[in-house]
Amino acid sequence: MELAIEATDLSKWYGKEKTLAVDHVSLAVKPGELFGLIGPDGAGKTSIFRMLTTLLLPNTGTARVNGFDVVKDYVEIRDRVGYMPGRFSLYQDLTVEENLSFFATVFNTTIEENHHLIKDIYVQLEPFKKRYAGKLSGGMKQKLALCCALIHRPEVLFLDEPTTGVDPVSRKDFWEMLARLKEHGITILVATPYMDEATRCDRIALIQEGRILQVDTPAAITAAYPDRLFQVKGGSMSATLRALNKLDGIIRCYGSGEFAHVAVPATATDMEQRIKDHLLAQGLTDVVVRPAIPTIEDVFIKFTQEKKA
Amino acid sequence: MSVLPVLLRKEFLQIFRNKAILMISVAMPVLQFIVLPMAVNYEFKNINLAVVDHDRSDLSRRLIDRITGSGYFRLVDHAASYAQAYALIESDEADIILQVPSGFEQRLVREGMEEVFVAVNAINGMKAGVGSAYLTSIIAGYNRSVVEDLMPGAAPAGIAVTSSGLFNPERNYKISLLPSILAIMITIVGGMLSALNIVKEKETGTIEQINVTPIRKRDFILAKSIPFWILANVVFTIGLLVIYLFYGVVPQGSLLLLYGFVGVYLLAVMGFGLLVSTYCTSQQQAMFVNFFFIMIFIFMGGLFTSLNSMPVWAQYVARFNPLTHVNEVMQLVTLKESTLRDILPNLLAVAAMAVVLNVWAVLNYRKTS
Structure with a gap:
């Protein structure tokens, strides 16, 4: 079966210093997949998107979207993809309805023709259809942008x-x-800096400093976490971390929400009790130590700290 | 199916919603034509004159009366000494000092000649030049009348000049200024607004959204240009109407020729705007770059300094200034009944600029996207 997105050895650098934004990235996304690019700001997600949507020429490597080359067949690709940039980029001085019908007409279609695709989203926008896009709330703007990217x-x-x-709440929506869009067979590539959103994707690629660290299903990625993880609480976070840093035999510790x-x-045994004893010995009270299930965030922090070391 | 109509519809929707653009397009011609020609005046009146009359004779009084009676000068003071008059210049109360020496009448009658001394405050160079020229010509006129009085019958030798202002009989500066203002206005609407409009799409990121659609660059550029081409023609028409209503100036030459030339000229100006927009990423940048060039276009376009009085190098530079050509054509066709043959060099120059600027802009547009 042909891949929906296939990138091979894709690189992009900027400026005279040739700052590497995307560093020899290869990706394969299957048709109908909801694929997430997960990484912090500046990881190169947007540059990858811009190359795949034919807005930016890669410095090395090739990429194909539904079999079309992003450099040679950019015309075909532009007919077949929807792109929602990170920044709201619809016409603020046109109304909701005008924006939508403009993008429909540009692709030689009408709102009615593809109404079934956007109807779940559009019902929420409909009360505001005469409002200028610039006057919408943040969540509504995103919904309109999604509608405009989907209308063709x-x-x-x-x-x-x-x-x-x-x-x-809007994020969850x-x-x-x-x-639901997946059910229509649309392949979706989504970039996000929010680790908690990763579990909603079929597969994810962890990306940092222009390089792909790991590609797999979210479950497989967290399952492959090699270390044993505990969540710890006792007094203030800074006191807890200070105390933990004095303990031998731990790989790393960091704050994550209300727990450390x-x-x-x-391979270490009996660590749960050792941590507890150590914290009590350091004078902390109300100490809680219990095993934790690793999340994507924990995986990411592992990569970050290994890189520093 | 071409997407051009869709894009055009969108542009017009946006333009009609932009109050600032509408205000500029309608209010600018009306206000500028009513206010500017009144304020801009190359004639100097009320030049302040201080007189130091050491003679206080009949003839010296006649000279001073003649000067003050001309209407150009206002006598601020009869100073007792040159130093006193100089103080008036220092305090900016007087612009010119006229000093008549003692024994003026005696020497003039007996020896047939005498000198007066004129000192001018030249801080405002133009006023100084014009003021002393007026004064000199009044004194020359006085000379002739004195000669006639003293030696009646002796016909004064010399050449008498009578002149007539062609195409603008009253030599009204306002009337020759009107076509130039019209030229500046369509330059601003055509060049500046279209450039700002394209850069706005870059600034708000909407150009990204456009670029991932099948819209072709050609259609996009046309859709950006056509509305402002039309708008500039509307402004031009309003301007012509205002000129007619307020000043009674009707273009002497063919209207068709005028519109035809303006149509081509706008292509050149819009090519310039497009070029600026390909180099700029924000409206602020585009604004300043445009402003910079429009200032140069105006000062080197023969609107304020006549081309013939510019140094030779500047005259060559001015040939590459589109505003020079439109200014010439506007004056030629509105005030003088010039025909296509007369303005053909201008038309060809502007057409060449249109081609060069647009090709350059489109090539650069491709490269940067």
């Missing part, structure tokens, strides 16, 4: 940080919409 029934949808700056996460070698 693209085969591949590129969403660059679609939930950045959107409230948690947004991911449910993406799950402590990674220890998988």
Whole structure:
């Protein structure tokens, strides 16, 4: 079966210093897949998106979208993909309805023709259809942008940080919409800096400093976490971390929400009790230590710290 | 199916929603034509004159009366000494000092000649030049009348000049200024607004969204240009109407020729705007770059300094300035009944600029996207 997105050895550098934004990246996304590019700001996600959507020429490597080369066949690709840039980029001085019908007409289609694709989203926008796009709330803007990217029934949808700056409820809504879009057979590539959104993807690629660290299903990635992980609480976070740093035999510790996460070698035994005793000995009270299930965030921190070492 | 109509519809929607653009397009011609020609005046009146008359004779009084009676000068003071008059220049109360020596009448009658001394405050060079020229010509006129009085019958030798202002009989500066203002206005609407409009798409990121659609660059550029081409023609038409209503100036030459030339000229100006827009990433940049060039176009376009009085190098530079050509054509066709043959060199020059600028802009547009 042909891949929906296939990138081989893709690189992009900028400026005279040739700052490497994308460092020999290879990716394979299957048709109908919801694929996530997970990485912090500046990891190179947007540059990859811009190369795949024919807005930027790669310095090395090739990429194909639904079999079309991003350099040679850019015209075909532009007919077949939907792109929602990270920044809201619709016409603020046109209304919701005008924006939507403009993008529909540009692709030689109509709102009615593909209404079934956007109807779940559009019902929420409909009360505001006479409002200027610039006057919408952040969440509504994102929904409109998604509608505009979908209105020509693209085969591949590129969403660059679609939930950045959107409230948690709207973010949840947004991911449910993406799950429904999958049912229409649309391949979706989504970039996000939010680690908690990773589990909503079929497969993810962890990306940092222009390089892909790991590609797999979210479950497989967390399952492959090599260390044993505990979550620890006792007094203030800074006191807890200070105390933990004095303990021998731990690989790393860091704050994560209300708990501190402590990674220890998988072979170490009886660490739970040792950590507890150590913290009590350091004068902390109300100490809680319990095993934790690794998340994508823990995997990421492992990569980051290994790189520093 | 071409997407051009869709794009054009969108552009017009946006333009009609932009109050600033509409205000500029309608209010600018009306206000500029009413206010500017009134304020801009190359004639100097009320030049302040201080007189130091050491003679206080009949003839010296006649000279001073003649000067003050000309209407150009206002006598601020009869100073007792040159130093006193100089103080008036220092305090900016007087612009010119006229000093008549004692024994003026005696020597003039007896020896047939005498000198007066004129000192001018030359801080405002133009006013100084014009003022002393007026004064000199009044004194020359006085000379002739004195000669006639003293030696009646002796016909004064010399050449008498009578002149007539062709195409602008009253030599009204306002009327020759009107076509130039019109030229500046369509330059701003055509060049500046279209450049800003394209850069706005870059600034707000909408150009990204456009670039991932099948819209072709050609259609995009045309859709950006056509509305402002039309808008500039509307401004031009409003301008012509205002000129007619307020100044009674009707283009003497063919209107068709005028519109035809303006149509081509706008292509050149818009090519310039497009070129600027390909180099700029924000509206602010585009604004300043445009402003910089429009200033140069205006000062080197023969609007304020006549081309013939520029140094030779500047005259060559001015040939590459589109505003020079439109300014010439506007004056030739509105005030003088010039025909296509007369303005053909201008038309060809502007057409060449249109081709060069647009090709350059489109090539550069491709490269940067």
